[in-house]
Structure formats: C-alpha cells, structure tokens
Amino acid sequence: PISFPPSPSSLSPSTAESSHSPSPLSHCTASQCLTGQTIQCLSPSNISDQDDLTCLNWLHQRGNLLPLQPIPKMTALPQLEASQPTQPLPPASSKPPYSFSSLIFMAIEDSPDKRLPVKDIYEWIVNNFPFYRTASGGWRNSVRHNLSLSKSFRRIQRDKSQCVGKGSLWCVCPEYQPALLEVLRKTHSYHSTNSNLINKPTPTCPLTPDHEELVTMESVDYQQEEVCEDMEKDPLSDSGYIELHYYQSQQYQYLVLPGDTELDLETVEILQLDAEAQEAAGSLLDLAGGGY
DNA sequence: TATGCCGTAAACAGAG
C-alpha cells in the first residue's frame, strides 16, 4: 500500500513570504518558491528503503547536482573550480528523460481527481515539459499507445452527467503504482547522478546571507490516516525539524540542506534547476503531496 | 543471442 505525503496545500506556512506564481508552485513553502524556483533537498541515499515509496520529493531533483558534500549551516556555497570548462546549458526544451508511462503517471497523479482524459494528459505534458510544445504530433500517438497497451493505466467511463469532452478518463491502477514510482525514482536518480553542476556557469554574484532564508518545518507522518485537514507539515521532513537555507543569485537559486540536521543526513545537495525542471518540479511537488 | 522495454509510425474503427 502506498501512502503519500499530505496535500501540498496544507503544508506549513513558512516564516517567509513567497512571491511564487500561483501554479504549479502554489503549494510550495516560501523558501521553496521565492521566485518560482523549486528546491529539493533529500538525496536518495537519505531516503530509507521503505520511505522512498511514500515520498516523491526526489522527483524534484531534476536539476543538476554538485558532488555531494557536507556543508555546514549558513556557509557560503563552495566555489566552483574556475579551471573547469564551462558548457552551455542544455536547452530547456530538451527531451525529458521520462518514459511516456512515467509522464502519464505524473500527469494523472497531479490531477485533483487522479483521473484525466487524454486531452488533459497532453496538456499536462506540454505544460510541464516544453519539449513537447514544439515536438511533432507523434508523441500524442505514443501517449495513447501507452495508455492502451500499458497495464498500469485503466480507462474509466465518464460520468454521463458530465458529458463534456470526448473519450474516457484514465487513471492509474493502484497495484502498478509502486512499480511506476520505482521507475520514476530510478530515472530521476540516474539523471541526477549523471549530471554535473561543475559544468554549469558560475553564479554572477556572490551568495550572501542577505539572500538566505531559514525555514523550519515540522515533522510529519505520511500515513494517510494521519493527515489532518489543518496540517501544517511538510513532506520534506519525516523526523524532527529541518532547516533549509536558501541562496539566491541573479541567475540561480539554491537551497542547502545542512548536513548536521536532526535528520541525520549525510550529505547536502545543492540544486540548480533549469527552467524546464522548474516547471516540472513544481507540479511534481503537487504530485508528492497528492494525499491519498 | 535472446528477451523485454520503449518510442515511433501507421492503420483502422468508433464516437462526437
């Protein structure tokens, strides 16, 4: 059985104000959303064997990671080696690494009712992965092909009372949810560990405490039964408090999870999210907070 | 090499 973190809309109001866009980042805590950039903190190595299916936070780690290293609280980010050759950022519209099954899964899970018509699945993919805005229409065929062929998805007849739109609604078969999650996790993990922030441009301005915010989040139990309506907890923390340090430069925003938190984290990850990942991560945070 | 998964293309039928 799968249990999801509480609904993002019920997550903790942080100590800082956010200026995020209403969607898909509307659920983020303030430090996560300052300018729409979504941040993620937990590395797969920090997720217990069983918790990884109860928490989709890793999904947001679509940015490129620095080599993991402990960083004390409130310290400046490590300097990137100047000798490292700089390479242009991959285009934001590069093809996402996720299979169509994963994309469909994310789209459906990101929907309020956990069911979507094909048209809305298209729309979600386009909205979250700009690559498909300009891609030829063949991918839609692939989406339909996947829906039909994959056992993971089930077709539901529309309620006759809401005869708006063609076709049926599609949902995820609960028994295949763990498998889909695992595929997502592996895909994400693979692409995270194979990326290298060293190749990214150095921020143009120094990171100073002026751009730092501290957010404290309460612990949360992910069991569905435990989710309260007035929940003010965050899925990022599953035991005790965590402190998130937010850094912002003109070009990039970072969130640093200290290595000496009560979560017994071994490493710190600093994420830089490109525009595509920003969008996707926002929605995926919604997904992570799907609240079953 | 065999197998399975995935992406892509295409044909076809039915519904709106």
Added chain:
DNA sequence: ACTCTGTTTACGGCAT
C-alpha cells in the same frame, strides 16, 4: 466529413 479517441500491429533501438 472531419477530428479525436482508442486499439492494434509492426519495427527498430537499447539495455540487460
């Protein structure tokens, strides 16, 4: 008639 949706088949690439 046209578009969209859903199913099915086929094929090639890739990883295991």
